[in-house]
Amino acid sequence: MTDVSVVVVSYNTSELTIRGLRTLLGTPSLASYEVIVVDNASSDGSADAIAAALPEVRVVRLAVNVGFGRAVNAGAAHATGDYLMLLNPDAEPVGDVIGAFLTFARAVPASRVYVGRTLDVHGADDGRSIYALPTLWGYLCFATGLSTVFRRSALLNPEELPDRPRDLAGPVPAGSGCLLLIDRALFTELGGFTPDYFMYSEDIDLSQRATAAGAVPTLVPDAKVLHVNGASSTSVGKRVMVLRGKTTYLRLRWSPARARAGRALLVTGIALRAAGARLTGRAGYWREVWSQRATWLPGWPAPAELPPVREL
Structure with a gap:
């Protein structure tokens, strides 16, 4: 049995995807793993380029672009690992990210959902890997502009959790799908990502449903990637x-x-x-x-x- 199935959803980001996966595959890991790339009907030849450059990777080609969550669900259907690790195509692993996740997950198996850290090009945490669940207070702060003016205030910018140390392991309300590990049995139990989302907030939704099922989304500080944020979006x-x-x-x-x-x-x-x-x-x-x-x-x-x- 494979420890971890890494699922990457690619859409017109072949160069970034290949670069990130070469870093992943070239780093010795404590874990056994497989890599599944789901190509969302890219128009830049991504599927062929990835298959040619990385023959050890399984490439799943979709007929149309179905968005992030449904593409992950398609990739998960091919997975054999105990855990699924979601990795953005514009994310480059720092060290043995799979091993860091798996070591923590085996030490704290009851959490079942594990969130990594996303770093900017300077190696600093970009603050975008963990979030609070949406609240009316948070939206009121957005409506009045307070969350922008006082971005470092936990009271006035609650969604971004600015007071939560990113180098400290522990429970968090929700995690980004950019770098996320989840018990595959739990993912199956939840029915994967809710198919209503094309992109964005599907990871918040998954975290909320996982918590309701008894999981405890947990930040793993040693699991890190460099993230070229939003490389495929204007x-x-x-x-x-x-x-x-x-x-x-x-x-x-x-x-x-x-x-x-x-x-x-x-x-x-x-x-x-x-x-x-x-x-x-x-x-x-x-x-x-x-x-x-x-x-x-x-x-x-x-x-x-x-x-x-x-x-x-």
């Missing part, structure tokens, strides 16, 4: 997708009344930033995000409206 496009993920989470996990309040606060926050961009002539992308509110407010389409996941 600035405006990424922000719109992030907001679609957030409103999908509200639709699925909050009561209708609470979800309406949450969406109203998100709208207020984006309107505030768009107005500020107009006045200052800076951060003009917020004006474009505001103009696309009819797209992000409803969230992602329900699964029944999506194309099926089909492998080539």
